[in-house]
Amino acid sequence: MLMSYIEWNSFFKNEVQAQDDNIAIVAHQVVIRCILVYFGYESKESAVDTKVENCVPYVLDIK
Numbered sequence: 601m602l603m604s605y606i607e608w609n610s611f612f613k614n615e616v617q618a619q620d621d622n623i624a625i626v627a628h629q630v631v632i633r634c635i636l637v638y639f640g641y642e643s644k645e646s647a648v649d650t651k652v653e654n655c656v657p658y659v660l661d662i663k
Contacts, residue, residue: 609638639660
C-alpha cells in the first residue's frame, strides 16, 4: 500500500489543480484508501482496515 500511496501523492501534487471544481476517479479499493489518506480522511494505519464498499461513490470535500 505504501508504494500506491506515494504514486497517488505524486499524482495529486502534479495533476490536480486547485481551481478544479470536480474530479471523478474510478479506482480499486486500495487506491480509494490511498486517496482517503492523502486528503486526511484516514491515517495510513487505519486505512488498511477501512471497509471500502463496491459500487458506492465516495464524495470528498477537499476545499
